[in-house]
Amino acid sequence: MATVVSHHLISSIASPHSPSNSKASLFPKEPFNLPIKFRQNRFKIEATTASQTPVLDPLLSPSKTTPHKKKSNEASLILIRHGESLWNEKNLFTGCVDVPLTEKGVAEAIQAGKRISTIPVDLIFTSSLIRAQMTAMLAMTQHRCKKVPIILHDENEKAQTWSHVFSEETRKQSIPVVAAWQLNERMYGELQGLNKEETAERYGTQQVHEWRRSYHIPPPKGESLEMCAERAVAYFEDNIQPELALGNNVLIAAHGNSLRSIIMYLDKLTSQEVTSLELSTGLPLLYIFKDRKFMRRGSPVGPTEAGVYAYTKRLAQYRQKLDESLN
Numbered sequence: 001m002a003t004v005v006s007h008h009l010i011s012s013i014a015s016p017h018s019p020s021n022s023k024a025s026l027f028p029k030e031p032f033n034l035p036i037k038f039r040q041n042r043f044k045i046e047a048t049t050a051s052q053t054p055v056l057d058p059l060l061s062p063s064k065t066t067p068h069k070k071k072s073n074e075a076s077l078i079l080i081r082h083g084e085s086l087w088n089e090k091n092l093f094t095g096c097v098d099v100p101l102t103e104k105g106v107a108e109a110i111q112a113g114k115r116i117s118t119i120p121v122d123l124i125f126t127s128s129l130i131r132a133q134m135t136a137m138l139a140m141t142q143h144r145c146k147k148v149p150i151i152l153h154d155e156n157e158k159a160q161t162w163s164h165v166f167s168e169e170t171r172k173q174s175i176p177v178v179a180a181w182q183l184n185e186r187m188y189g190e191l192q193g194l195n196k197e198e199t200a201e202r203y204g205t206q207q208v209h210e211w212r213r214s215y216h217i218p219p220p221k222g223e224s225l226e227m228c229a230e231r232a233v234a235y236f237e238d239n240i241q242p243e244l245a246l247g248n249n250v251l252i253a254a255h256g257n258s259l260r261s262i263i264m265y266l267d268k269l270t271s272q273e274v275t276s277l278e279l280s281t282g283l284p285l286l287y288i289f290k291d292r293k294f295m296r297r298g299s300p301v302g303p304t305e306a307g308v309y310a311y312t313k314r315l316a317q318y319r320q321k322l323d324e325s326l327n
């Protein structure tokens with residue numbers, strides 16, 4: 001019988017522990033030392049949006065990217081649902097409405113950051129919504145690596161050019177943050193902005209539960225979890241998993257339902273099992289990606305927790321390096 005994963009289970013597992021060539025020179029060089037796959041993806045985006053002629057940015061050319069060799073056969077993946085938002089507080093369906101964090105949400109994000117402060121992060125993915133971005137940024141203020149998370153702006157050529165970083169040293173002290181709409185919360189359709197309790201009174205608890213937690217049933221004019229998974233999991237497979245395969249440690253700050261769909265994929269949950277998966281705001285969850293498999297490691301309790309570092313030698317070594325850098 002398959003395991004039913006709920007937030008409680010997760011917690012209990014966790015708690016013990018070219019443009020044309022003439023334009024090419026205007027084009028920014030990579031703002032960071034991005035991992036190969038991501039560079040290639042950016043290259044693809046540039047090639048199709050700016051012009052039909054490929055951009056041959058020297059830093060993106062194959063000869064520059066291929067020498068990147070695999071750093072490790074394992075990588076950490078941290079998932080964080082954003083902290084409490086102003087509409088979580090008011091118990092309103094939020095979906096794709098772009099609402100910021102409450103004060104409590106800010107505190108939750110900082111607390112999440114403390115819990116992951118000695119787990120390596122090389123690359124951050126967030127949704128395009130402010131609550132997820134705030135969460136990632138606030139969490140990273142607590143990280144002992146002290147690197148600066150910087151949002152990459154790929155939306156147009158000017159945005160890339162104007163956000164270029166000119167110091168190699170500064171780049172090394174930065175962590176690229178990729179904001180992707182595909183990681184956004186499921187679109188809640190005509191429920192967005194409605195009170196959850198009042199909606200249950202009006203349409204019945206069972207109906208509202210199905211809209212909220214079933215896999216196949218969409219809320220009126222909104223996305224079902226299945227529809228949300230189609231874009232979120234596809235994005236994960238195409239853009240995030242290849243980074244993990246290269247040994248890059250990734251943090252994803254996203255949403256209750258976009259993360260439920262990703263967890264469903266990582267933990268191979270059935271459409272029935274995912275109905276009982278609940279994620280708390282500001283809860284970090286750690287996975288280790290090794291030998292092309294995801295191993296759930298629960299939620300790191302804090303930087304002083306011994307257990308989490310026992311999961312892998314690599315995590316223990318990373319923490320030791322941080323400790324040594326303090327001495």
Ligand SMILES: O=C(O)[C@@H](CO)OP(=O)(O)O
Pocket residue numbers: 088092093094095096185188212256257
């Ligand atoms: O309102 C929303 O966007 C989501 C997350 O807060 O609600 P639910 O709890 O139904 O997944």
